[in-house]
Amino acid sequence: MWGTKRTMSQPAVTYELVASQDKARRGILHTPHGSVETPTFMPVGTVGSVKGLAPWELKSMGAGVVLGNTYHLHLRPGEELIARRGGLHSFVAWDGPMLTDSGGFQVFSLAALNQITEEGVAFRSHIDGSKRFLSPEESMRIQKALGADIIMAFDQCPPADAERSMIEAAMGRTTRWLDRCIAALDSPQQALFGIVQGGIDLELRVQHIEEICSRDLPGFALGGLSVGETNEAMYEVLEHTAYRLPSDKPRYLMGVGTPRDLVEAVAQGIDMFDCVLPTRNGRMGTAMTSEGRINIKNARFAEDDGPLDPECPCPTCTTFSRAYLRHLYQAKEILVMRALSEHNLWYLMGLMERCRTAISEGTFDQLLADTRARWPLASERAQK
Secondary structure (H helix, E strand, O other): OOOOOOOOOOOOOOEEEEEEEEEEEEEEEEEEEEEEOEEEEEEEOOOOOOOOOOHHHHHHOOOOOEOOHHHHHHHHOOOOHHHHHOHHHHHHHOOOOEEEEOHHHHHHOOOOOOEEEEOEEEEEEOOOOOOOOOOOOHHHHHHHHHHHEEEEEOOOOOOOOOOOHHHHHHHHHHHHHHHHHHOOOOOOOOOOEEEEOOOOOHHHHHHHHHHHOOOOOOOEEOOOOOOOOOHHHHHHHHHHHHHOOOOOOOOEEOOOOOHHHHHHHHHOOOEEEOOOOOHHHHHEEEEEEEEEEOOOOHHHHHOOOOOOOOOOOHHHHHOEEEEHHHHHHHHOHHHHHHHHHHHHHHHHHHHHHHHHHHHHHHHHHHHHHHHHHOOOOHHHHHHH
C-alpha cells in the first residue's frame, strides 16, 4: 500500500510493527514514496526495469518496493544522466518506494578482473572492459544521484566456501566500509541500511551483528546467504541471527526468492526480500504454483487446457492455458517469458499477503507447515 508522502522532518524510513506470532512479524515500512506492508517481496529491476514487465503491471500485482542495481546503472546509462532526468523514480516511471544495492556484489561476481584493497575495488566493466573503481564513498555518491529511498552500504561478500580467515577479513572490511558510508552520506531523504556478513559460521554472524547494529541506522540486512550454501545451513543461520537484529527496524534478507526460503525466513522475523529468481525462472519456462514447481516445457502440458495455476488470479492464469503457454515456449515467443515472469511475481506477492494475514490471524504455523509440504527441499525428497 502506498500512503501519504513523509515530510523532511521525519526519518527517511521507519518501521511500524502491526502484529506478531512467535518470531514472525507483520509491519509497515514507511518511506518518502509511500508505505509498504511487510513481509514484502521486492522485484528486482537490475537496469531500471523488472525484466519484461511495465510499472503498471507491477503496481497491479501489489508490488511495493522495486530495486535498482547501482553497478549496472552506473555503467549504463550512468547516474549523471539519470539524475538529470529527476532521479531513478522519474526515469523508470515508478512512483512507489525504491531500493538500490551498493554495487559491491556485482563487482565481486561479474567483473572480469577485480582487485580488493582497503580503499575499495578496482575492476573492469563487464560491458566494455573499461577500468573502474568503486569505494564506499563512490557507492554513496552514485546512490545519492539515483535517489532511491533505501540505499545499501558497500560491503564485501565472501564466497560460500570461503575459509574462516577470509570471512573474518570480509567482516572487518565491511564494518570499516560501513563507517565510511555513514560519513559520506549527506542525503537526509535516503535511508542507509547496514549489511551483516559472517558466512554460515554462527559465532561470526553474531559477532558481526553486534558490530553492525551498534550503528544507529534505519535498517539492517543479512548478506552473504543463498550464495551456494545448503538450504538447511541458511535456515540455521536465520534461526540464530534474524531475531538479534533490532526489533524496531526493518530486517532485510538479501537475494532470497524461493517460496520455501521466503516463508522459512518470515518465520524467523525477516521483513524484506529480493531476488531475480521469479523473472529468471519465468524466462526459462518455470512457474511457481499452488501445485509446486511447473516446467511448462514438459510434453505432458501439450494438450492441457487448464490454467497454469488454478488458484492464481493473475492475468496469465485467468487468460491462457498450459497448452498455449507450452506452445509459445516451443515457438520461442517472447510473450511466454513475460507471462510466466508476471505470474511468478504475482505468486510471490500473494504468498507474502498470505504470510501477513496468517501472522495477524495466528495461523502462521499452519502456513509454514503447508509451505514445507508443498515445497520440499532436495534432502527431504531424497528421504521419501
